[in-house]
Amino acid sequence: MxxxxxxxxxxxxxxxxxxxxxxxxxxxxxxxxPSRYIADYKTCPPVVVSVVGFRGHGKTVYCASLFYAMRRSGLASIWPGFFTTALNEESLDTVIANSSMLEKGELPPSTVKNFPRPTLLQIYGIPGYPPRTLLFYDTAGEVFERASAISRYAGFIMRAHTVLFLVSIRDLENPAPEMARLLNTYIIGLEELGGNPSMQNLVVVLTQADRWLAAIEGFPKIREHLVRGSIAHLANSGNYVQTLQAISSELRYFLLTKVNAHEFVHAAEKFFKSTRFCAVSALGAAPMGHKLQTKVVPKRVLDPLIWLMEYSLTPWQRFLIKLRS
Missing domain, CATH: 2.20.70 (Ubiquitin Ligase Nedd4; Chain: W;)
Structure with missing residues (x-):
């Protein structure tokens, strides 16, 4: 166990x-x-949610927005049988506190630099996927600036089969080389811990998408996906993974042609088991300082979670799901 x-x-x-x-x-x-973690270990196995990224690129806000989307956005009325449940008091407090802050128009505080306490959350009823116990780990962004800090404070990355690699391209002075540097630092840190990136799936999450919508002229599929990205649009999503695969290809081309992130994309595809791209807007609109100016409207924050669920499937589970569909 x-x-x-x-x-x-x-x-x-x-x-x-x-x-x-x-x-x-x-x-x-x-x-x-937690007793339920033990009792449900086989039927609701753990999935380590490893969130990686520079300081200020939206890791903590993304996690808070995901908690809000799962618990406060009416998702259970869209997906029959969907619900989440925390496994201990500390996790419940974290989920409620983060969701409540966003609901009140406030941003959660930045994460401290230490080995994080996990938020333990069971999730049931995502269409097409069996239940999972999500183990959320979020540490300070400065940890990922140095490989030595990763090995000291972010050992959780070793247990992750899928890594959520968050990047806010608008917050980078030179996005292409800085993205490549962050990825290189992560790979060194993982290898110093004894890990191997070829055993991990990389999900590149472009955050704060509401701030760079104007930069995606010529990419109507990406724009439409983001604009129509509220929770309500998941009601009739069909085979959503196929949609995510198509958007991933579009975002890959966007990074190559508009951001010139060739080195980043090539290294990701060389070193990792698989590489996918998605874009999210955790808040729906840019805040003013630490305050939201409008009601929080998460856009596509569930896309990285769907990739996590997809990659958590065993070959047998994937075969059964394909058979049913």
Whole structure:
């Protein structure tokens, strides 16, 4: 069993009592493992959500927006049987606090530089996908500036089969070389931890898409996908992965022709098991400082999650889903 706190595999958990209540502890980190995490381990297996990116490029806001979209946007009325449930009090507090801040027009504070506490969230009812336990890890953006900091504060990347690589191209002075540098730093940090990028799927998430819509003249499919990106448009999404694949190809071409990010794209496709591209607007419009000027309207924030779910499928599950469709 994978401990969600220290991310080590443990065969035998430690039985103790705390305040007269039986608990099962990880023998390494001594954290109490949530009982439902243990009970549902096989039917709702864990998926490590590894969020990577520069400081100020929207990692924490994206996670908050995703929590909001899953819990406060009416998604359960669109997808029959859909719901999420936190596995411990700390995770529930995180989800509620982040969702409430966005609802009140406030942005969540920046993440501190340490090995993050995970937010543990089970998710059921995404059309076409079995349930999963999502383990969210988000650490400070400056960690990803240096490979040595990655190995110290972001060891969770080792356990991720899929990496969400967040980039705000409008916040980079020279996007192409800076994107390549961030990717190179990540690869070095992963390899110093003993990992291998060829075992990971890379999902490049272009954040704050509302700020660069004007730059995608000549890319009507991308524009339409983003403009029609509210939660309501997921009601009749059909085979959504096919849509995401088409948008990924368009965004790849956009990065090559408009951003000149050839080195970044080529390195990503060389070193990683697979590379996909998506674009999101976590808020729907740019904030003024730490305050939102309009009601939060997340656009396409579920696209990276769908890629995570897609890559979490076993070959047998993928075969069964294909058979049903």
């Amino acid at each position: 994978l401990c969600p706190f220290c991310l080590t595999n443990q065969k035998n958990l430690q039985n103790i009592e705390r305040d007269g209540i039986p608990k099962l502890l990880c023998p390494k980190c001594k954290e109490a493992i």
